[in-house]
Amino acid sequence: MNASPSLRDLSCADDYDPNSMPVERARALIRQFLSPVTAIERVHVRAALGRVLADTIVSPIAVPGHDNSAMDGWAVRFADLVPGNTTTLRRIGESFAGRPFAGELQAGEAVRIFTGAVMPRGADTVVMQERAEAIDGGVCVAAGAVTKPGQNRRLAGEDLASGQVVFDAGQPLRPAELGMLASIGVAEVAVYRRLRVAFFSTGDELRTVGSTLREGEIYDSNRYTLYGMLARLGCDVLDLGVVPDVPAQLEAAFAAAAANADVVITSGGVSVGEADYVKALLGKLGEVLFWKLAMKPGRPLAYGRVGNAHFFGLPGNPVAVMVTFYAFVRDALRILQGEREVQPVPCFKARLAAPVRKLPGRVEFQRGILVPADDGYEVRPTGEQGSAILSSMSRANCFIVLPTATGDLAAGALVDVQVLEGLV
Numbered sequence: 001m002n003a004s005p006s007l008r009d010l011s012c013a014d015d016y017d018p019n020s021m022p023v024e025r026a027r028a029l030i031r032q033f034l035s036p037v038t039a040i041e042r043v044h045v046r047a048a049l050g051r052v053l054a055d056t057i058v059s060p061i062a063v064p065g066h067d068n069s070a071m072d073g074w075a076v077r078f079a080d081l082v083p084g085n086t087t088t089l090r091r092i093g094e095s096f097a098g099r100p101f102a103g104e105l106q107a108g109e110a111v112r113i114f115t116g117a118v119m120p121r122g123a124d125t126v127v128m129q130e131r132a133e134a135i136d137g138g139v140c141v142a143a144g145a146v147t148k149p150g151q152n153r154r155l156a157g158e159d160l161a162s163g164q165v166v167f168d169a170g171q172p173l174r175p176a177e178l179g180m181l182a183s184i185g186v187a188e189v190a191v192y193r194r195l196r197v198a199f200f201s202t203g204d205e206l207r208t209v210g211s212t213l214r215e216g217e218i219y220d221s222n223r224y225t226l227y228g229m230l231a232r233l234g235c236d237v238l239d240l241g242v243v244p245d246v247p248a249q250l251e252a253a254f255a256a257a258a259a260n261a262d263v264v265i266t267s268g269g270v271s272v273g274e275a276d277y278v279k280a281l282l283g284k285l286g287e288v289l290f291w292k293l294a295m296k297p298g299r300p301l302a303y304g305r306v307g308n309a310h311f312f313g314l315p316g317n318p319v320a321v322m323v324t325f326y327a328f329v330r331d332a333l334r335i336l337q338g339e340r341e342v343q344p345v346p347c348f349k350a351r352l353a354a355p356v357r358k359l360p361g362r363v364e365f366q367r368g369i370l371v372p373a374d375d376g377y378e379v380r381p382t383g384e385q386g387s388a389i390l391s392s393m394s395r396a397n398c399f400i401v402l403p404t405a406t407g408d409l410a411a412g413a414l415v416d417v418q419v420l421e422g423l424v
């Protein structure tokens with residue numbers, strides 16, 4: 001967090017209210033402290049999937065490299081075609097993808113051509129094969145088969161020009177980008193190093209899968225949802241297990257996490273009552289702010305620094321962990337791992353298929369199931385919306401985002417939804 005404002009300055013800001021922090025405000029405050037990693041490594045294009053480009057990529061070639069055919073058909077000179085009538089042309093050869101025709105078209109000539117094949121010299125237009133009939137020694141082109149010169153011809157460089165900046169540093173590398181890099185012959189790229197994220201769960205009641213539960217104990221699920229969300233972001237994860245509510249053990253866990261990671265994420269221990277105790281500990285190890293967010297679920301959130309690592313103290317309830325991760329942590333990690341244009345997941349409108357209950361005063365992220373309807377999309381809440389009901393996250397394919405001022409809504413109302421799984 002070098003060269004960033006101090007957390008103390010921030011807590012003195014005019015509109016700072018730690019007891020009812022608006023989600024947008026908390027996001028903006030956190031953003032000020034995020035400086036991306038700078039270390040770079042070179043990896044093969046396939047290994048770059050999910051990573052962030054650390055270099056500008058300039059295309060060494062034009063893509064496509066030559067004018068070529070968009071269709072299977074006949075390469076012709078547009079000027080030869082008789083308007084409003086059939087035209088008979090002489091066949092002088094073939095152009096296959098990867099095996100171009102060597103000669104040049106003269107007036108009255110045609111070349112049989114296939115998709116992706118280089119346009120023969122002299123030809124400017126392709127007649128699709130469905131609009132032409134091969135005849136002995138030539139082709140008969142139907143009237144009106146093409147309407148303008150250049151039709152069905154792809155131009156050299158229409159995707160990328162030689163010398164063009166294809167990507168800037170900060171570009172996330174998804175399947176399309178891997179393909180584009182390959183299309184310009186790039187086999188290896190510089191990417192930012194992976195972000196190291198350490199996490200642990202806090203709570204005397206928690207047991208790790210594989211052990212037997214005693215009365216009052218529960219299995220720790222947060223380390224599994226966190227693992228999944230972090231792995232999807234391409235982070236290197238360091239799972240420090242369950243830490244009981246014992247100050248010495250918590251302190252040791254925080255120290256180990258901060259020494260080995262760029263980011264430390266915990267769950268539990270930040271709700272009222274527990275927070276004071278964690279607060280004292282974190283005051284000693286770093287600088288941390290505790291916020292009661294004006295959102296549901298996910299009211300308590302701690303953010304700050306432990307040693308040199310960024311720290312996110314998430315609530316303990318399993319749904320609240322996922323919601324606060326998606327609302328705050330995910331984009332922060334994307335910025336830290338070098339992404340330049342981090343945009344929030346888009347919201348769009350859908351019609352409520354069932355009423356929702358809500359008290360004004362906080363933003364709510366209810367879990368919903370979005371299905372296509374006659375006039376767009378329809379969304380139905382998953383049912384019980386308690387922050388401990390993790391099955392509501394599993395059943396959901398979207399959040400229904402209900403703004404602060406909204407109260408109860410009847411079926412049929414238009415609401416904002418945010419899909420949980422994007423295509424890329």
Ligand code: AMP
Nearest residue numbers: 201220221222268269270271315316317
């Ligand atoms: P806390 O914030 O520690 O008071 O936790 C709030 C609620 O979340 C309590 O019911 C905890 O038992 C539960 N909880 C905390 N951590 C976990 C976890 N890692 N897995 C499942 N439930 C948890």
Ligand code: MG
Nearest residue numbers: 202203268269
């Ligand atoms: Mg606890």
